[in-house]
Amino acid sequence: MRDRLRTTILTAVGLLAAAAGLVGGGPAPAASAAPTGLYAPSALVLTLAPGRTADRVSRAVTLSCAPTPSGTHPAPAKACARLAQSGGSLRALKGERRFCPALADPVTVTADGVWRGRRVSYRETFGNHCALLSARGEVFDF
């Protein structure tokens, strides 16, 4: 009987300790909404122009990565994930290498704006659209 009482008390104490651990040691309660100023802004405009200059823009999309991926880019979440992998460097983006025809139909892409508070200014020309996607991937698939 005493053993059983002791076991019960120990179990109760253990449960209480565990509960306290869950409450006290768990992660701090999340803030209800992140204020606008607390994260470094990431907002870009990506453009695509036929030819070797960026002047005659045929397509342009916006991409915002904070607080959540959004924009007129067709796949903002994927594009933001790729940019996070490359540390915000457009030149360091890696596409899924694919076979492209050796066709000279150059395209010039640009990216301007901000990545995590740092200014971004990027311009690069590729032999054709397939070569662009092969080299730089989903960020420029718009």
Add this chain to the structure above:
Amino acid sequence: MRDRLRTTILTAVGLLAAAAGLVGGGPAPAASAAPTGLYAPSALVLTLAPGRTADRVSRAVTLSCAPTPSGTHPAPAKACARLAQSGGSLRALKGERRFCPALADPVTVTADGVWRGRRVSYRETFGNHCALLSARGEVFDF
């Protein structure tokens, strides 16, 4: 009997002609969805930085004006309307003139991207935030 047969034949011919007219002369069937290339793109990143340079970006928003106003800008429709009024020129934007303290707390704003297919690159410094809003208005109210 011959008259009736003739009428029947004429009616049939008329119906066939009408059907042919409907097929051949009617408007071409509409494409299932408007292709992306039919409107000139308008996509911008607007930034705000304290000080006389644009380097330390404290805020940045995206603004797309075609096909519909969107972006992380807090009032995309108003901002796009203002830009349309100024022909896409950031420097030609007019704010609602207001009284501002003669306080030296400079801010530098930028706009980069595309307006109706033409590249936009704009940077301007104002004596303080109130002077910015007074001069350039809702587009930079973010």
